[in-house]
Amino acid sequence: MKSLSLTLPALLLAALTACSPLSAPEATPTPTATPAATAEPTPTPTAVPTPTPDPSAGLEYEMLTLPTTPQPPHLYDGEFLTRDETQTERSNGYALIEALYTNDADKLRGALSDSLLDSGLPLPDLTGLVITDIFLAGGTYDVPMAALTIADPGATGLPAGNHEFHFSFDEEGKVDGFSMLNGDLQxxxxxxxxxxxxxxxxxxxxxxxxxxxxxxxxxxxxxxxxxxxxxxxxxxxxxxxxxxxxxxxxxxxxxxxxxxxxxxxxxxxxxxxxxxxNDWYTQPPTDNCLSDAQLQLVTDQLNTLFAQLRDGTYTWEWEDDPDKAVLDLWDPARPVPVEVTPDVLRSDVLQYSNPDIAPKTRVWVPLPDGCWAVCLLTEEEQVDLFTGFSFALAAPTAA
Known part of the structure; x- marks a missing residue:
C-alpha cells in the first residue's frame, strides 16, 4: 500500500537580546506591529476507497487436463451448408477445419477471404494445436458453426476445452470470419x-x-x-x-x-x-440469499464435485465417459478450486422474464482473473448438473 508523506516546513525562531544602557535612553519610536503568521492548514489526504477483497485470493486451484492424443475428425455434418448454392462455402469450411486439425498454414490461407488476408492482422500460429473432436452444423436455417474440442492450444492463444465457433463467408465463398467471440464491431x-x-x-x-x-x-x-x-x-x-x-x-x-x-x-x-x-459481463452479488446452513450444504456438494473433476472420476446419467462428462459441466480453460468455503460463495435468485418459469437460486464460485463460475440449484437445493456451470466476468466497479 502506498503511503502518503507530508513534508512540513521548518520554523525558525529569532531570539532578540535587550540591553539596558546607564544613560537615559532616547525616545524610541514604537515599532509597527507585524501580524502573526497564520498557520497553513494541514492538507487532509483524499480518502482512497478500500478495495473489495478478492474472494479467490485465499483459494487454491488446479487446471484440468484433457487427453491430447489426436483422434480422426468426426464431422457430424448432416446440416452443415447442405444447400446447392453453398457448395463453395462448404468446401472452404471443410478446408479451414482440416487446416486447423493438421496445423496446415497454407491450407488455412487458401480457405480465407482476401479481406482477412489483407486485414493487417496476423493469421494465428497453428503450431502445437491439438483438436480431438469436431462438430459441424448449421448453414441451411442457422448460422454455420463448428464445435471444437481443443486439447492443447499450442501457439494459437485459444483456450483449452470445447468451444463454439461461427462461420461467415464472402461473396466468393471464402471464409471471412471464424470467431469464438462475438461479431466484429461495426x-x-x-x-x-x-x-x-x-x-x-x-x-x-x-x-x-x-x-x-x-x-x-x-x-x-x-x-x-x-x-x-x-x-x-x-x-x-x-x-x-x-x-x-x-x-x-x-x-x-x-x-x-x-x-x-x-x-x-x-x-x-x-x-x-x-x-x-459464452462468457458474460455482470456485477456479481455482494451477499447471499442462502442461510449459513444452506451455504454449508452447497459447499460440501461443490467440494465433492470439484474433487471428482480433478481426479477424472466425474460422470453423470447422460455421459459415462469422464473426459466427455467434464466438458458438459465445466470449461477446462478455467481452473477448478481445490476446496471452497461458505464465506467465499455468493448466492442470489434468478428471476425469468417468463412468469411461467419458476425463479432459480444461483450460486457464485470465485475464480481468478475476475471470473465467477455460476451454477443453479434444484428445488431440492442440489447443484443442477444438467445445466452445468456458466462463467461470468466481473465488471469493474466505479471508484
Whole structure:
C-alpha cells in the first residue's frame, strides 16, 4: 500500500537580546506591529476507497487436463451448408477445419477471404494445436458453426476445452470470419468510439435500455469491446468499455437507413478477458440469499464435485465417459478450486422474464482473473448438473 508523506516546513525562531544602557535612553519610536503568521492548514489526504477483497485470493486451484492424443475428425455434418448454392462455402469450411486439425498454414490461407488476408492482422500460429473432436452444423436455417474440442492450444492463444465457433463467408465463398467471440464491431460504431475500424470485436453489453418510436430505435448501454490479436478473432489482447447512446433508423421494410452514435464516454477499469462467446459481463452479488446452513450444504456438494473433476472420476446419467462428462459441466480453460468455503460463495435468485418459469437460486464460485463460475440449484437445493456451470466476468466497479 502506498503511503502518503507530508513534508512540513521548518520554523525558525529569532531570539532578540535587550540591553539596558546607564544613560537615559532616547525616545524610541514604537515599532509597527507585524501580524502573526497564520498557520497553513494541514492538507487532509483524499480518502482512497478500500478495495473489495478478492474472494479467490485465499483459494487454491488446479487446471484440468484433457487427453491430447489426436483422434480422426468426426464431422457430424448432416446440416452443415447442405444447400446447392453453398457448395463453395462448404468446401472452404471443410478446408479451414482440416487446416486447423493438421496445423496446415497454407491450407488455412487458401480457405480465407482476401479481406482477412489483407486485414493487417496476423493469421494465428497453428503450431502445437491439438483438436480431438469436431462438430459441424448449421448453414441451411442457422448460422454455420463448428464445435471444437481443443486439447492443447499450442501457439494459437485459444483456450483449452470445447468451444463454439461461427462461420461467415464472402461473396466468393471464402471464409471471412471464424470467431469464438462475438461479431466484429461495426465500422460506424468503432468510429463513434474513436477506435480503428476492422480490428475490434463486440464482447457484450451491460445496462441496456432500448426504446422505439416508429422506425427509430434509441439505445443506451455499456458496450464492452476487445481488440483482436489475430485475423480470425481467436483471442483478444485488450478489453475496453464505453457508455454509449445511439440512434438507429430503419425504413418500412426494416432496412437500415441511418445510424448515429449520439454520445460516447469510455468506462475506465480493468476489464477481464473473455474466453469465448459464452462468457458474460455482470456485477456479481455482494451477499447471499442462502442461510449459513444452506451455504454449508452447497459447499460440501461443490467440494465433492470439484474433487471428482480433478481426479477424472466425474460422470453423470447422460455421459459415462469422464473426459466427455467434464466438458458438459465445466470449461477446462478455467481452473477448478481445490476446496471452497461458505464465506467465499455468493448466492442470489434468478428471476425469468417468463412468469411461467419458476425463479432459480444461483450460486457464485470465485475464480481468478475476475471470473465467477455460476451454477443453479434444484428445488431440492442440489447443484443442477444438467445445466452445468456458466462463467461470468466481473465488471469493474466505479471508484
Amino acid at each position: 465500422d460506424d460504431a468503432a468510429r463513434g468510439m474513436g477506435l480503428e475500424p476492422g480490428v475490434w470485436v463486440s464482447l457484450g453489453s451491460l445496462d441496456v435500455t432500448d426504446t422505439r418510436k416508429d422506425n427509430v430505435y434509441l439505445t443506451s448501454a455499456t458496450r464492452v469491446v476487445g481488440r483482436k490479436r489475430d485475423a480470425l478473432g481467436f483471442a483478444v489482447e485488450e478489453v475496453r468499455a464505453f457508455s454509449i447512446t445511439e440512434r438507429t433508423t430503419y425504413d418500412g421494410d426494416n432496412n437500415l437507413v441511418e445510424y448515429t452514435m449520439t454520445s460516447c464516454e469510455e468506462v475506465p477499469g480493468n476489464w477481464p478477458m473473455p474466453q469465448d462467446r
